[in-house]
Amino acid sequence: MPSSQTRTDTAITHRGDVYSSSCPCRELLDVVAGKWSALAIGALADGPRRFGELERLLAGISPKVLTSTLRRLEDHGLVVRQVIPEVPLHVEYSLSDLGHSAVGPIAALRTWAEDHHAQAQAHLR
Template identity: 65%
Template structure:
């Protein structure tokens, strides 16, 4: 059994392979708070408090962990401005902007089809 997720097609990753690191990225991006945070940052750099208000219902701990994970994977940058109180802004990187559009499509699809889903659930 190989630990690689590359297929025979010139090292193209295979998210379906059990050990593929693609799954870690998919797990991060498929998380509702990640998808919503990325969407909120499409409007430009955001402070933590603004993000927390925009992502109604997220706890500070969960938002902090989400932002750290997004930063670790290169989807956002965190900039600290020396001020009192401390001023921190989060902003999408080029990589973050590249994933924002497909995630926006998913968010819009959910909003557009929620009534259909609820109708099916009620049956």
């Protein structure tokens, strides 16, 4: 099997090449690597949250940007939006299996940023 392919239980999937200008994996990288997306994925790692909870947890995000971020994550299959039929109605957001698969790499990058921010700040002019 060529190295650009991997076998799964149900199908052969083709590995992307993020350095190729025509590869759609660039869009997914853009989605998960964005500041608010990465923070939203991290905030949802421990389970479902309501919009207001996410807004408070992601200090500094506007409601408009949070809405846009959650929609983009949902459009790419990383987040699941569920309307809870209670009175009053409310919506919960949670990670899909695909979203959960991004938690580890994003957590590692977040930890790296927390550990090295002072070094980077020292280089700013």
